[in-house]
Amino acid sequence: MAARLKGKTILITGASSGIGRSCAFEFAKTSPEDLKLILTARRIDTLNEVAAEIAKVAPGVKVHPVKLDVSKPEEVSSLVESLPQEFRAVDILVNNAGLVKGMDQAPNIKAEDIDIMFSTNVTGLINMTQAILPIFKARSDGGRGDIINIGSIAGREPYQGGSIYCATKAAVRSFTDALRRELISTRIRVIEIDPGQVETEFSIVRFYGDKEKAKKVYEGVEPLTPDDIAEIVVFAAGRRENVVIADTLVFPNHQV
Ligand code: NDP
Numbered sequence: 001m002a003a004r005l006k007g008k009t010i011l012i013t014g015a016s017s018g019i020g021r022s023c024a025f026e027f028a029k030t031s032p033e034d035l036k037l038i039l040t041a042r043r044i045d046t047l048n049e050v051a052a053e054i055a056k057v058a059p060g061v062k063v064h065p066v067k068l069d070v071s072k073p074e075e076v077s078s079l080v081e082s083l084p085q086e087f088r089a090v091d092i093l094v095n096n097a098g099l100v101k102g103m104d105q106a107p108n109i110k111a112e113d114i115d116i117m118f119s120t121n122v123t124g125l126i127n128m129t130q131a132i133l134p135i136f137k138a139r140s141d142g143g144r145g146d147i148i149n150i151g152s153i154a155g156r157e158p159y160q161g162g163s164i165y166c167a168t169k170a171a172v173r174s175f176t177d178a179l180r181r182e183l184i185s186t187r188i189r190v191i192e193i194d195p196g197q198v199e200t201e202f203s204i205v206r207f208y209g210d211k212e213k214a215k216k217v218y219e220g221v222e223p224l225t226p227d228d229i230a231e232i233v234v235f236a237a238g239r240r241e242n243v244v245i246a247d248t249l250v251f252p253n254h255q256v
Pocket of ligand 1: 013014015016017018019020040041042043044046068069070071096097098099100120124150151152153194195196197198199200201202203205226
């Protein structure tokens with residue numbers, strides 16, 4: 001697997017915490033000599049800390065942290081041009097940035113929270129895909145690359161109190177399926193990984209910082225760690241080119 005990832009340039013959205021951060025470390029550990037990582041998120045200070053930690057464990061990996069809000073089309077469209085030349089030939093895009101705001105019955109969800117969920121989880125992911133696909137298609141060998149979308153079990157099994165978030169993740173699932181079909185004659189792989197419960201900052205963000213409410217969600221379940229998901233992301237990316245891990249649901253034992 002390490003040989004297949006050798007020298008790759010990997011762009012991860014939402015790399016400042018949770019699953020995205022773990023993916024950065026997992027890729028770096030798998031191919032520590034010559035990988036290039038573009039780590040993006042809104043919190044640039046946190047990304048700089050992630051970059052410094054990676055430098056300690058995998059000094060051969062080149063890391064380029066970028067402050068990027070995926071929900072802002074103007075930031076996404078200027079991203080590629082702003083990259084240093086050595087980071088421009090992106091091979092793998094991990095569309096991971098996402099969030100849930102407000103767990104409540106649909107009529108009670110605030111308009112601004114509906115907007116931030118759709119503009120991040122859906123439009124942001126589409127914006128990123130549109131920005132990076134031309135790089136994949138322009139390759140002299142006829143086009144190649146991996147798009148790895150982090151969906152959710154919520155996109156398959158909607159639940160009460162999560163209607164808007166579930167709708168965003170169902171949209172991700174639909175977009176991913178359609179994109180895979182559009183690219184069927186190319187060497188571009190389109191992969192979706194749908195986590196169940198994973199303990200990350202996500203759990204706190206969804207209850208506006210209320211840690212007690214966040215803890216209750218995990219009653220009776222030992223949630224996954226972000227590393228559990230990162231291992232699967234890197235496994236999918238490291239398969240030989242003809243193998244597409246198209247669609248994977250991963251949840252902790254005992255999650256209903
Ligand atoms: P975290 O809250 O730990 O990470 C979310 C990441 O997304 C952060 O790095 C955050 O960085 C970034 N982010 C949020 N909004 C934006 C934005 N507008 N632009 C750029 N970056 C943004 O949560 P997880 O690691 O758990 O979440 C990662 C993905 O996994 C999400 O898509 C989530 O929906 C999905 N998921 C999570 C599950 C879970 O139980 N945790 C279950 C199923 C799916 P910053 O704040 O610095 O911008």
